[in-house]
Amino acid sequence: MSDVYFDDLELADRFTSEPYTVSAQAILAFAQEFDVQPFHLDYAAADESVFGGLAASGWHTAAIAMRLFTTGPLRFVGGAVGLGVDELRWPVAVRAGDCLQLETEILDARLSQSKPKHGILRIRNVLTNQKGEVVLSYVANALVQRRPDAAR
Amino acid sequence: MSDVYFDDLELADRFTSEPYTVSAQAILAFAQEFDVQPFHLDYAAADESVFGGLAASGWHTAAIAMRLFTTGPLRFVGGAVGLGVDELRWPVAVRAGDCLQLETEILDARLSQSKPKHGILRIRNVLTNQKGEVVLSYVANALVQRRPDAAR
Numbered sequence: 001m002s003d004v005y006f007d008d009l010e011l012a013d014r015f016t017s018e019p020y021t022v023s024a025q026a027i028l029a030f031a032q033e034f035d036v037q038p039f040h041l042d043y044a045a046a047d048e049s050v051f052g053g054l055a056a057s058g059w060h061t062a063a064i065a066m067r068l069f070t071t072g073p074l075r076f077v078g079g080a081v082g083l084g085v086d087e088l089r090w091p092v093a094v095r096a097g098d099c100l101q102l103e104t105e106i107l108d109a110r111l112s113q114s115k116p117k118h119g120i121l122r123i124r125n126v127l128t129n130q131k132g133e134v135v136l137s138y139v140a141n142a143l144v145q146r147r148p149d150a151a152r
Numbered sequence: 153m154s155d156v157y158f159d160d161l162e163l164a165d166r167f168t169s170e171p172y173t174v175s176a177q178a179i180l181a182f183a184q185e186f187d188v189q190p191f192h193l194d195y196a197a198a199d200e201s202v203f204g205g206l207a208a209s210g211w212h213t214a215a216i217a218m219r220l221f222t223t224g225p226l227r228f229v230g231g232a233v234g235l236g237v238d239e240l241r242w243p244v245a246v247r248a249g250d251c252l253q254l255e256t257e258i259l260d261a262r263l264s265q266s267k268p269k270h271g272i273l274r275i276r277n278v279l280t281n282q283k284g285e286v287v288l289s290y291v292a293n294a295l296v297q298r299r300p301d302a303a304r
Binding site: 039049060067070078079086087090 | 189
């Protein structure tokens, strides 16, 4: 679905992204810029950490989920503005070579009180690896535009 | 504080990071890789959006907070492993040229049930801009090492 508006979605609708493969280089580059902890930066230190090997920063994993959300089947006209996120969890670490895929579910939809041309979607994003393990999940509220002929 | 262990912290302790200035180039580069929405990528589209001008991706803002956390005064021996985040909010958009600073508060501290050499800290991270406006806040649980002579 491209050119999506608030009014085009229904509760329990689900959307799946393309797959995305994470390289060791990408894990190291993100960590060097944003999360300079040994288990994200150094193979030997990572082996001795609770991760038992190089693991992506959780914020890198979250950024990959956003990439898959914004390049996926739900292309909102005017974009989707994140209002807040809860229940952000990383049950399994992301490793170099992992192939990730995002599933988005519409949990709730309500009109915005303050912006009559917009609605607020409550969504659950779940990112899984090639084994089907959940590596990231969260619930988010996002502000999206209403279809012009619906927003009166 | 460098070489910090779980046992070195007390409830309500607060720590402040160095300042960090966000460039337009960094906002655009992050968005091109992770959040390809017009208001993070294109000045004209951003002017017409609800942001009224170029704004950093919320996940970029979160990644900057992690950079300031991991390069700040709290350098945990063995690192801090994020277990989960709640109440992640972006009350004010981050703009090119903004100077951001992170404050971390210790909300709770308890021993890990499953990992006797570790404790779990509950922290609040609050990122503010040069006007003192909160641009990001969240509560997180992080697994950190106990001081070797304390963990018996």
